[in-house]
Amino acid sequence: MMEPLNVYASRLVNSKEFFVSGHKSCQGCAEALAVRLVGKALGENVIVSCATGCMEVVSSAFPHTSWDVPWFHTAFGNAAAVASGTEAGIKAQVRKGRLPEKETVILGMAGDGGTTDIGFQALSGAMERGHNMMFVCYDNEAYMNTGIQRSSATPLGARTTTTPAGKINPGEEFTIKKNMPEIMVSHNIPYVATACPSYPLDLIEKVQKAAKTKGPAYVHILSVCPTGWRIPSEKAIWIGRLAIETGVFPLFEVVNGRYKMTFKDLELRPVEEYLKPQGRFRGLAPEMMEKFQEQVTDNYNDLLKKSGLK
Amino acid sequence: MSDKVNLTIDGRKLEAPAGSTILQAAKDANIYIPHLCHNDELKPYGACRLCVVEITHRNRTRIVASCIYEVAEGLEVQTVTERVLNVRKLVIELLLSRNKKSQVLQDIAQKLEVEKSRFELDIKGCILCGMCIRTCKEVVGVNAIGYKSRGFTREVATPFDETPPDCIACGSCAYVCPVDFIQYSEKNGVRTIWNTEFPMQKCTKCGRHIAPVKQLDHFKETLNLPEDHFDICLHCR
Numbered sequence: 001m002m003e004p005l006n007v008y009a010s011r012l013v014n015s016k017e018f019f020v021s022g023h024k025s026c027q028g029c030a031e032a033l034a035v036r037l038v039g040k041a042l043g044e045n046v047i048v049s050c051a052t053g054c055m056e057v058v059s060s061a062f063p064h065t066s067w068d069v070p071w072f073h074t075a076f077g078n079a080a081a082v083a084s085g086t087e088a089g090i091k092a093q094v095r096k097g098r099l100p101e102k103e104t105v106i107l108g109m110a111g112d113g114g115t116t117d118i119g120f121q122a123l124s125g126a127m128e129r130g131h132n133m134m135f136v137c138y139d140n141e142a143y144m145n146t147g148i149q150r151s152s153a154t155p156l157g158a159r160t161t162t163t164p165a166g167k168i169n170p171g172e173e174f175t176i177k178k179n180m181p182e183i184m185v186s187h188n189i190p191y192v193a194t195a196c197p198s199y200p201l202d203l204i205e206k207v208q209k210a211a212k213t214k215g216p217a218y219v220h221i222l223s224v225c226p227t228g229w230r231i232p233s234e235k236a237i238w239i240g241r242l243a244i245e246t247g248v249f250p251l252f253e254v255v256n257g258r259y260k261m262t263f264k265d266l267e268l269r270p271v272e273e274y275l276k277p278q279g280r281f282r283g284l285a286p287e288m289m290e291k292f293q294e295q296v297t298d299n300y301n302d303l304l305k306k307s308g309l310k
Numbered sequence: 311m312s313d314k315v316n317l318t319i320d321g322r323k324l325e326a327p328a329g330s331t332i333l334q335a336a337k338d339a340n341i342y343i344p345h346l347c348h349n350d351e352l353k354p355y356g357a358c359r360l361c362v363v364e365i366t367h368r369n370r371t372r373i374v375a376s377c378i379y380e381v382a383e384g385l386e387v388q389t390v391t392e393r394v395l396n397v398r399k400l401v402i403e404l405l406l407s408r409n410k411k412s413q414v415l416q417d418i419a420q421k422l423e424v425e426k427s428r429f430e431l432d433i434k435g436c437i438l439c440g441m442c443i444r445t446c447k448e449v450v451g452v453n454a455i456g457y458k459s460r461g462f463t464r465e466v467a468t469p470f471d472e473t474p475p476d477c478i479a480c481g482s483c484a485y486v487c488p489v490d491f492i493q494y495s496e497k498n499g500v501r502t503i504w505n506t507e508f509p510m511q512k513c514t515k516c517g518r519h520i521a522p523v524k525q526l527d528h529f530k531e532t533l534n535l536p537e538d539h540f541d542i543c544l545h546c547r
Binding site: 012044 | 352449482
């Protein structure tokens with residue numbers, strides 16, 4: 001709960017960069033910001049395996065790279081599998097005395113496509129086997145890199161190129177966003193958290209906790225995508241804040257099955273404030289808005305109950 | 311100042327810029343040395359003594375604190391020897407006696423295979439690393455807190471243990487405290503730190519709380535801003 005402190009306290013954060021500038025992400029990309037903060041939180045003692053997706057495309061166009069740490073590019077679906085293999089490999093090498101014991105953090109990272117759709121079974125397997133690794137999902141709620149196609153993390157009513165506006169509905173018609181953090185909690189892993197780069201100190205704290213956890217840890221990061229969400233690039237941080245303030249993306253952590261809300265006495269703002277500025281929700285019918293609000297409130301109350309606040 | 315010196319840490323030959331410390335050189339080479347009172351943004355201080363290492367210089371070995379010892383040509387450093395571990399074990403026992411509950415201290419103790427402290431002390435939990443005081447001075451620049459008394463009774467306090475007149479309630483001291491001893495809370499537009507309640511400025515448009523009024527006054531004063539500059543928050547502008 002260090003969030004309101006970020007005027008001076010942010011100067012005390014690790015000043016070294018491990019995801020360096022010069023990458024090719026869009027203006028205002030909050031995902032690049034999230035990756036940078038995760039890099040700062042973990043330091044140099046880390047091995048990253050990164051699934052195909054925005055962050056792989058923007059950071060590793062041959063012959064350039066933005067990474068100052070060991071980094072693999074894996075296929076779209078197997079970031080978690082490669083990370084778990086790396087962990088097992090290092091464990092074996094340490095046992096045989098070929099490597100010193102250095103407590104290297106093994107980080108798997110992917111976008112929402114590489115986590116909730118294509119990489120799901122690899123991730124589920126890695127978490128279930130109990131590898132000492134962490135996985136970070138940078139969720140921008142669609143396949144932004146290939147041109148904004150819908151994924152299972154796309155929220156209700158959002159317009160993408162594969163869920164275009166029709167005569168009756170403006171976008172995604174039936175399905176609500178897949179609740180990935182909850183699925184990870186059901187794997188009974190020791191640490192699950194949600195974070196957002198609009199709250200940087202909180203994000204850094206959660207990632208560091210995940211890295212310290214013995215066993216698998218999962219962090220779900222909402223990364224606002226100005227290009228795909230149809231918002232001006234300077235509004236990315238603001239939209240991220242609104243997502244938390246309206247309860248669309250609640251921040252919480254689950255340590256050994258115990259829920260803990262990050263903001264305990266948050267008065268939720270109406271969801272409309274979050275939906276209105278975004279071009280992808282333009283023309284959302286009032287009934288859909290109500291449905292959205294209902295689902296958000298239910299989800300939030302559910303979380304409050306689980307964390308014992310209600 | 312681009313001179314480089316050669317040194318070895320744990321048998322690895324390294325090059326480090328002259329004037330940097332052993333701890334920095336080890337960090338750059340990904341060699342772990344435990345430490346509590348070091349932050350790259352603050353001047354080295356050498357309070358916690360957890361970062362001790364054994365150096366060999368001209369055939370003589372001795373124990374130094376790596377966060378304040380400058381690198382030198384031909385320096386040989388061992389970060390894990392029996393002697394070093396003995397010192398670290400004693401240091402962590404002494405620190406644990408000041409604060410038994412801190413998770414950070416317990417984690418380090420576990421790594422050093424120290425189960426519990428032999429010493430019993432009646433101290434509330436501050437380990438006197440001075441991070442908060444140095445942050446207040448060097449990063450924030452207001453000098454609101456300092457040390458009080460000496461020896462056993464030394465503690466971090468506000469002037470005369472009263473409402474701190476210079477404090478702007480930025481909370482950096484609470485953020486930087488390695489053992490989470492400094493109490494900080496925020497509720498209903500009032501931030502409480504150092505037993506003092508600081509009201510927060512409310513945005514006149516959206517009603518969100520921006521920051522403590524005193525902090526915004528400090529900004530206005532130092533940056534020469536108009537009086538109504540912070541009436542509206544960043545997002546409503």
